[in-house]
Amino acid sequence: MDKNTIIGLLIIAAILIGYSLFTRPTKEELAERQRIQDSIRIAQELILQQEQQQAQQAQPSEEVISPVQTEDEVEYTADDAVDMDQYKDVYGVFGEVAVGERQYITLENNLLKMSVSTLGGRPYSVELKKYQTYDSLPLVLFDGDSTIFGMSFFAQNRSINTNELFFTPSTDQTHLDASSNPVALSMKLPAGEDRYIEYVYTMSPGDYRVGFAVRFVNMNEVMAQNNNYIDLTWSIYVPGQEMGRMNEMNYTTIFFKHYQDEVEKFNMRTKKAVMEKDIPTRMRWIAFKQQFFSSVLIAEDYFVNATVRSTKLEEDPKYLKIFESQIGIPFEPSPDQEQKMTFFFGPNHFNTLKSYDMELQDLVGLGGLMSRVINRYAIIPVFNFLSSFINSYGLIILILTILIKMVLFPLTYRSYLSMAKMRALKPEIDAINAKIPKEKSMERQQATMALYKKAGVSPLGGCLPVILQMPILIAMFRFFPTSIELRQQRFLWAHDLSTYDSILDLPFNIPMYGDHISLFTLLMTASTILTMRISNQANMSQSQMPGMKGMMYIMPIMFMFLLNNWSSALTYYYFLANIITFGQNQISKRFVDEDALRKKLQSNQKKSSAKKQSSFQKRLENMAKQRGYNPPKKKK
Secondary structure: OOHHHHHHHHHHHHHHHHHHHHHOOOHHHHHHHHHHHHHHHHHHHHHHHHHHHHHHHOOOOOOOOOOOOOOOOOEOOOOOOOOHHHHHHHHHHHHHHOOOEOOEEEEEOOOEEEEEEOEOOOEEEEEEEEEEOOOOOEEEEEEOOOOEEEEEEEEOOEEEEHHHOEOEEOOOOOEEEOOOOOEEEEEEEEOOOOOEEEEEEEEOOOOOEEEEEEEEEOHHHOEOOOOOEEEEEEEEEEEOOOOOHHHHHHOOEEEEEEOOOOEEEOOOOOOOOEEEEEEOOOEEEEEEEOOOEEEEEEEEEEEOOEEEEEEEOOOOOOEEEEEEEEEEEEOOOOOEEEEEEEEEEEEOOHHHHHOOOOOHHHHOOOOOHHHHHHHHHHHHHHHHHHHOOOOOHHHHHHHHHHHHHHHOHHHHHHHHHHHHHHHHOHHHHHHHHHHOOOOOHHHHHHHHHHHHHHHOOOOOOOHHHHHHHHHHHHHHHHHHHHOHHHOOOOEOOEOOOOOOOEEEEEEEEEOOOEEEEEHHHHHHHHHHHHHHHHHHHHHOOOOOHHHHHHHHHHHHHHHHHHHOOOOHHHHHHHHHHHHHHHHHHHHHHHHOOHHHHHHHHHHHHHHHHHOOOOHHHHHHHHHHHHOOOOOOOOOO
16 A cells, blocks of 8 residues: 555545534534434324323224214313423424314304314314205214314424314304304414414305415414425315215216316226326316215415325215315415415205306216207206296106107107108018028118118118207206206105115115116116017018017116116106107107008109119129129119
8 A cells, every 4th residue: 555545545534534523413403303302202102192091991892984983072281291392392383282172163054054173273064954864864064083174384394284283263152153144263373472374264144155264474484485385185084965875976076177277077987996186287176076065175366286086985884985185275485475265065056056157067967068068058947947936856857858859859750750661661671581581691781772772761761860869868867867956856756856766675786786676767668668669560570570679678678777776867757758759659650641651662763763873882782792792784
């Protein structure tokens, strides 16, 4: 080892020793670190002691799958194992509000009742006063300790969660009545002298909305300055409200509106147990939607970003899903700032949501573009008009069905006329089928098409009117299961037109069908089979009937399985539509002289013998030639 190497090693050693001495913490810093570690350890021991005490006091009971425990008012005092100084070590300037007495203040108008807890200053429960669950219990959108609503941020290098701290209400009253006049509730979270976070709730008469504002007063002195937003965590367990759990589950999901952009949602009928989405762009509102009710948080301006998550609870008898969101609220390090928001707790009623002019009406699932247009501009206005002077929704659906079928009658008549033409050509078609064996399907098809061409009959003439009616059919499929007006409305044997009408509960579950028998679904199936049977007997030739007999029964039975758990209003409508269509066909039959029609078609065949082939017929002939069939030449 030479002299230069030794000198280099000595210099490196000196640098390392000097760096360690320079960066070594002082005695005061070591003491501060030890104090923080001791505080954290003591807080953890306190939590462990409380959990052990609760476990010892708990009585043995059967296991219940429920996220919500009964919440008693618990008073926390400085007589606990940890004194106030130790809380201050953990929570800093919020140490004094880490203990307190849990109280509830109720804000109530004629539509809803909301309880606010001093622990977290959060909405603890919300009840809609004009509605009940399917089993006649108060309809509560969310309730209990499972509800999380609080902000998370750093203050004095400590992680703070407001959901764990005690707010001070602005009033000693425990009930604020907003039935006649607006009321406001202020909940303050002190953070030292002249510093606090304030939640302000405002409620007005006859309104499903609750104003919500967050004020930060002199919080820039203690809060981290390097963030332009604060995380607001909002999550709830979604309780079941309706009789049909599977159907309700399909309509329960999370909606969110992008800032100055479209509304998006999680797929309602997904098979995934968990769905999550990170939204890095600005948001206007986030909605926790159930089949007929929603809880929505709306920004006055915008949210910076959000992460939303939905988790299915397949085995839980009380709850359907867990909805979670972490929302970025704009924040600036200024002495006094305020962020305004609005809650909506109410029904998914189209006109009510539309009146707020924030595209909340998209929470009412009206289907795709075509179905949405039909429902919004035709079905809903007529339905609301009839509802204004008719009390029976069963009668309203009957009148609505008659009106729809009257509008569609020209298409129904054209379809019947096309079928009458096909019946008139039935002898010729039977002759073709008897002459040409079924093994030569292309030759038989070409001969049949030639007959249609000569007679001036379109084989699609009966299908096209039916296809044109499909948007109406789909629109009604979307309309009835989401119409809150039908909820808990009785008609005949149906106790609730918004869900299935069970006339017999089965002691077992049939896959896809369910554990009950719906009478309207049976009537729909029977009427479909009957009308198809009558129509097929009148139109199909004997050689075509064997292949269609199975389809005549398979399709209605498939729909019976699919719709047995759906809204009884929907299957009632389909049953009425089948009966009215059958009646319209009988009326059309009186105005169509099939003998005269047959003579006209025969005349058309004679006139068309000199006409050129259509391009469609030429393509058929070319396809037949490629398969080895040479059509006979015309005699001159």
